[in-house]
Amino acid sequence: MREGEPDPGLYDFRPYRAPPTLAWPGGKRVAVWISPNIEFYELDPPANPHRKSWARPHPDVVGYGHRDYGNRVGHWRMAEMMSKHGFPGSVSLSVAMCQHHPEIVADAAARGWEFFSHGIYNTRYSYGMDEAQERAIIEDSIRTVRDATGQTIKGWLAPALTHTPRTLDLIAEYGLSYTCDLYHDDQPGEVHVRQGRLISMPYSLEVNDHYGFFVYNMSPRAYADTLIRQYDRLADEGGTVMCIPLHAYLIGQPHRMGAFEAVLRHIVADGRAWITRSGDIADHYRAQVPA
Template sequence: MLEGAADPGLYDFSPYRGRKPFAWPGDKKVAVWVSPNLEYYEIDPPANPHRKSWAKPHPDVVGYAHRDHANRVGHWRMAEVMSKHGFPGSVSLSVALCQHHPDVVADANARGWEFFSHGIYNTRYSYGMDEAQERAIIEDSIRTVREATGQTIRGWLAPALTHTPRTLDLIAEYGLDYTCDLYHDDQPQRVKTASGDLISMPYSLEVNDHYGFFIYNMSPREYARTLIRQFERLADEPSGTVMCIPLHSYLIGQPHRIGAFEEVLRHIAADGRAWITRSGDIADAWRAVQTGEAA
């Protein structure tokens, strides 16, 4: 048999069948969290150590203007619908937004949303960064979010989902609790790093609105039906599942899409099996189960 690449050893293999069941607070079957990606799209991002971010012509006027709809219009439309149906946000934040559009960050904070870092700009890849550069991004994220919101970030979603071999070790070293960059499970899982354990928080590419509309070419109604099917299946399974709904408000906040999304929130809120919560609360509840401290 030919040998493949070495297993990175980030987590243990744990087959879904046969896991010990557990319940979320309130004896709920599935933890549901919504993750708005609040971002700032640079019109002409600088080159990173390896290549220009985004393989597009630049300056990218179309991309910049399209995504600016998020901060001018889409966020407010999306946030109002979420608040109306009792869904807090767990914000994947491009930290530079605190400088460019502080009103958006302040609004999310006033709604009681949680913030975790999505890097400084989503247009700046981590690939090829040296350790000092990567540490500077983490330190900037912690400091800037604390100054803007009073919160200390607990989670990480790498900018444009890009990493170096040391990324997970570094975020654990800086005291973060969870990573959203591993899409390997429907329950939280332990991640092993050189700096201690992290929690792998179930995020999603499959039901991410970017994938739904740009990759799978779904209509708003098709995307809504997909979210409902995702929820129903996870709620029907034995226990301890997590459903993340990752959003970009320049997509979901468009007038022709927001109504279908609101139907999804209404359906989940009325079902009774969902613990509608934030990512940090899921991390705390899962850790309590693992240590035997759950109520």
Template sequence: MNEGAEDPGLYDFNPWRARPKIEWPDGKSVAVWVSPNLEFYELDPAANPHRKSWPKPHPDVVGYSHRDYANRVGHWRMAETMEKHGFKGSVSLSVALCDHIPEVVENANALGWEFFSHGIYNTRYSYGMDEAQERAIIEDSIKTVREATGQTIRGWLAPALTHTPRTLDLIAEYGLTYTCDLYHDDQPQPVHVKSGQLISMPYSIEVNDHYGFFVYNMSPRDYADTLIRQYERLAAEGEACGTVMCIPLHSYLIAQPHRIRAFEEVLKHIAADGRAWITRSGDIAEHYLAQAGAGK
């Protein structure tokens, strides 16, 4: 095998049908968590030589203002809809939002939503960072979220899904217990790190609204039907061994007036079904790690 092409060994191969049973509270078969990405984008960020922040020449007023809809309008509409049906958010947070638009963070915190780090800005990437720079981002995330909300972050989703080979080792070293940056499973799984204890939290690219609307060109009804089919399959398979369903959202997309009603129908369906443990990502991680043999 060519050097550099080997499996990085982040996790063990663990066949789906041969695993110890995962049990969720109250006999529920699937843990469902909703992950609103509360983000902050810079209009004209410093250039990263490995990836452009905007596809258009800077400043990209169109891209910036489209995403700014989230904090001005979308978050509030999305949050109202989620709360109406009993769904607490697990927030993938651009922690700069705590300083730039604290009202959004304060609102989510008052609702009892959980926060984990999505980096500082969603226009600053981890590619090319040295260890000191990456440590500074993790330390800033922990400090800023704690000061703004009183919460200590437990999870990580890399900014714009960009990483370095040391990212997972570092977040575990700082005491975080889950990463959303591995898309390899429908259940939490142990991750190999140099110190601490880290698990992968199922987070979905396939049913992420960004992919649904930007990549797969789904209509609102198509996207809602996809979420329901995802839920039904995971709830059925979870009867044998508990599964996890994540719904990753961006409110500048899902909370547009022409999309929000279809999304609300999904929440109503899941809430009424009876098989779902509707919860937050940190609670899933804590419950999984507490079960005998988890993470070993």
């Protein structure tokens, strides 16, 4: 991001579905990846002058407990459903989870899920950070996930979607290959960075379960119908990517699981999806499209 410019110059304008037209393995029409946000919310985090962590005065026991449900119960229910229907996860990880709840990280790794960084805690924001602090978080993310899982992270989703003007340049400098922080396209594309090569990975706010249940006040059935209509349209158009961003404390509630399973069954039965992980999409794109 470039400070003080009306157009930050993060990427070129490209009309939708202009060349290059992407071809997915096996002639599939749409690459589908599920992104479980495995997050840790602190009960009483350090205050950030730019944004409050909780709506209530700290400590917010209600907000903390609601989100902790995802780690204690919802993750396991969500993960078992995904595995049942052959969907791997691409984990947007609060990397402090590797210390706080290593059992969850180990379970996701055993399922063959990919990990990328969602910062250290989802209650600590990038706003106001200097470059040294931001570098420390990136280095911590790479080191912590590698020590816990053996994986070297390829991707980034900023903690609580908070950034500085230097975030994308820094993650590219450290060798990450994709960012989920740009919501501007249904196809991957190039991001302008000072060095290295960075791909924008289609992520979604519109079909994110946080927006579905917290912002749009959807019922489970309405949310499932939205996901199915999103999938059908992207499969019809072809060369597209569909991300399903999830939070275990939301989708993992018992009353939502039947609707979630209906979505997974629909995608599998349709047969046009490359059901995959975000890093595999980035690698496939980079192999098809020259830098």
